[in-house]
Amino acid sequence: MTQQCETNKEKDRAQQWLRVRDILRKYSENSLAYLSLEPDKQWFFAEGFDGVASYAISGHTMVICGDPICPEAHFSEFLAQLRRFAAAHRYRIVFLMTMATHLDAYRSAGFGCHKSGEEAVFDVQTWSMAGGKCAKVRSSWHTAVHKGLAVKEYRPWDKRDPEVERQFIEISDQWLQGKHTARLQFAVGSLMLDQPCDKRYFYAVDTDGVIQGFNVLNPYRCGKAWIIDIMRRREGCPHGVMELLFHDIMAKLKQEGAEQASLGAAPFYRTADHPHADLSERAEHYVYTHMNYMYGFESLQQAKAKYNPDWQNIYIVCRPKHLSLWMEEAAFAVLDSHGFRDYVQAFLEMRRVEKAEKKKARRDKRQKRKE
Known part of the structure; x- marks a missing residue:
């Protein structure tokens, strides 16, 4: 019973x-x-x-x-x-x-x-790395590109890849070990790889196939806006991984016609x-x-x-x-x-x-x- x-x-x-x-x-x-x-x-x-x-x-x-x-x-x-x-x-x-x-x-x-x-929110259609305010982001992005890093999208609802998911979890565990408090929850999401529920996963990989960082996005405004809910990078990763991910994600969202993006709360x-x-x-x-x-x-x-x-x-x-x-x-x-x-x-x-x-x-x- x-x-x-x-x-x-x-x-x-x-x-x-x-x-x-x-x-x-x-x-x-x-x-x-x-x-x-x-x-x-x-x-x-x-x-x-x-x-x-x-x-x-x-x-x-x-x-x-x-x-x-x-x-x-x-x-x-x-x-x-x-x-x-x-x-x-x-x-x-x-x-x-x-x-x-x-x-x-x-x-x-x-x-x-x-x-x-x-x-921190952005107009996807007008945001650019040009200008002095994004000079550091632009420099870091160039560094990552020159090191041969590339951004890919992982689509677990199409086909699961155990190796990609293993590296996501490995990077997350490394990140958590460096915190002074436990993992935040409730206002921060989890990977939910078994039930992705409209999430999107982007990762930066080096020339050896090692994932150096990844971002997880959640939609809002009926899919016209996206928040980068999770940002993780591997310990000791090359400089510019996060900047490369952000640049390529914004370019992808702009191409798709998205209106707004968010990096979440400060x-x-x-x-x-x-x-x-x-x-x-x-x-x-x-x-x-x-x-x-x-x-x-x-x-x-x-x-x-x-x-x-x-x-x-x-x-x-x-x-x-x-x-x-x-x-x-x-x-x-x-x-x-x-x-x-x-x-x-x-x-x-x-x-x-x-x-x-x-x-x-x-x-x-x-x-x-x-x-």
Whole structure:
């Protein structure tokens, strides 16, 4: 009986997954929309019209990934349904990385809106490496081309290649080992090679057939826009691998008639750069400038900025209106695969490293005086 129940649950999940995919193909606007298909999501479906919000529960907080996905005409009604659902379960609500487009609707529905960073977006049809702003990108691209690297697209839905997939996983594992926190999830996708769900995979390979880096793209805006959701490169890879991938991907998307591309969010970037910044926005600014050991927010923004994007504000939207410590803890808990304690441990390690560096600096100073 238990096995039969599990089988039925799997079938229901598979049917719901297909329903979510169909809604995404029609109405996705937020670049995070396709993360709704990741296995770490639950789904809240609208009643009376097509609509879905993907979420996770942490404590008494319902954390939602991006904006609700539905026809624009039903957006406010969908928010009302979400509020009723949350009230019935006594959940707080936190939307992560929402667009500025719907701020008026959120506020009218009684939600608070707090800037949480900016997203790097590009007009595919007009972007170019020409000019001084992309000089470093252009130089790196030339280096990769001269080393004989080439970009290819992997299409697992046509034919699986175990060797390509093995190298993807190998590179991802190397990348993860270099991080100070565990793998981020919820707002970052996974490879999903067994169920690619409209994803696209591009990789840079050298003359020996070794993959030196790869990118995974998710669609939004009904396939007229693409976000480079995953960017990985092999440890010790030739200079310019990521720049080569970005250039060739943009050229391919332009040829196909795509309108927009995204490199995703720069979390906590310029959150306090306006006169009415609240406490949570100022706290995010502090994290951005003082806690780069944990995640590298500043270096992440700089890595995106070199491609000369347009920066668009993103927001945390919440109810109650004021973003409490419990809501922030819930957000961190669903974003980090090891939970909120992972950030606490990383913070303590950061302080230990800082203390050791200061101690060494004082010791070196005393030694110089003696000399």
